[in-house]
Each structure stands twice: as structure tokens, then as C-alpha cells.
Amino acid sequence: MEPVDAWILHVPAGTVELPLAELKLRAPFDEPHIRREFITACTLIPGVRLAHSKANLRPTFPLAALSDPEGLERAKLVLSWFAGRAVDKRREPDRAP
Numbered sequence: 297m298e299p300v301d302a303w304i305l306h307v308p309a310g311t312v313e314l315p316l317a318e319l320k321l322r323a324p325f326d327e328p329h330i331r332r333e334f335i336t337a338c339t340l341i342p343g344v345r346l347a348h349s350k351a352n353l354r355p356t357f358p359l360a361a362l363s364d365p366e367g368l369e370r371a372k373l374v375l376s377w378f379a380g381r382a383v384d385k386r387r388e389p390d391r392a393p
Contacts, residue, residue: 316354316355341362
């Protein structure tokens with residue numbers, strides 16, 4: 297399997313930044329509904345509030361949201377979903393966690 301050139305987040309100074317502005321240039325994240333699914337999945341992490349209107353930008357949420365065990369477990373599910381979408385671009389969209 298070929299490596300996939302996609303990155304999911306930056307972690308500057310106590311925040312987690314989702315680089316959706318850059319991801320929208322890479323399949324399958326060039327599809328607006330996939331980026332909105334990603335945002336929806338991220339909002340299942342306690343303490344994360346993101347608007348779908350940020351799907352073309354670089355929304356952020358507090359890094360502290362990942363310090364809680366439940367938040368970290370949900371973040372792992374989101375990362376797994378993201379990786380699956382990035383690796384298998386041809387697959388029908390899975391429902392976000």
C-alpha cells in the first residue's frame with residue numbers, strides 16, 4: 297500500500313488545530329460532506345465545539361479536551377475513522393463515530 301500524504305492536526309500552544317483548509321485539497325476530504333462528518337465526529341469529544349461552517353478553515357479546540365480518558369478514547373475513534381477514509385479513498389463513506 298502506498299503512503300498517504302494527509303495530516304490531521306497541529307498542536308500549537310494548548311490547542312488542537314484541524315487543517316481542513318489544506319485537507320480540502322486532498323481526496324476524499326475534498327468532499328464537503330466528508331469534512332462535515334469529520335467535524336461532527338470531533339464534536340463527540342467532550343469539550344469540543346466546532347461549527348460545520350468551519351469546514352473550509354482551520355478550526356481549533358482546547359488540547360485539554362484530550363486529557364480526559366473518555367475524550368482521549370473518542371479522539372482515538374476519530375483518528376481511526378480519519379485514517380480509514382484517507383487510506384481507502386474509493387470506499388463508500390463510513391458513518392463517523
